[in-house]
Amino acid sequence: MDTNTSAALMLERQASDTSSGCADKNWQCYGWARLGYCSSNAAYMRSNCRRSCNVCGGNGGGRQDCKGINEPCWINAQCCSARCAMPTYHCRPVGGPGFR
Numbered sequence: 001m002d003t004n005t006s007a008a009l010m011l012e013r014q015a016s017d018t019s020s021g022c023a024d025k026n027w028q029c030y031g032w033a034r035l036g037y038c039s040s041n042a043a044y045m046r047s048n049c050r051r052s053c054n055v056c057g058g059n060g061g062g063r064q065d066c067k068g069i070n071e072p073c074w075i076n077a078q079c080c081s082a083r084c085a086m087p088t089y090h091c092r093p094v095g096g097p098g099f100r
Helices: 003-018 029-034 042-048
Strands: none
Touching: 029 042
16 A cells, blocks of 8 residues: 555544544654554553554454455555454454455
8 A cells, every 4th residue: 555545544533533532743653662662661651542542441442353255455464463453344364365
C-alpha cells in the first residue's frame, strides 16, 4: 500500500474514533505501537496514541486479534502475525492458508 492510501485510511479511522474520544493524535501512532513504544514510551503513547495502544475501553478501542477470515489484507505480514489495526479488517496469519 502506498503512503497516500495508508494516510487516508488512518485519517478515516481517526475521524470515526474522535467522536468516541478514542483517537491517535499522530498518524504514526500505529507504527510506533507495532515497534513496542506503548511500553517503552508509555507516558507519551498513552496520551497521544490512545487507539493504537489499546487504551480506550468499550467498542472504540485498540486492535483486535487477527481472525484469518477476509482477504485482501491491507496490513503487512508482520501485523498479521500479531494484531490487526482495525476491528473491521482481518487478515490471514503469516503462513496460513491463502496467505500471499
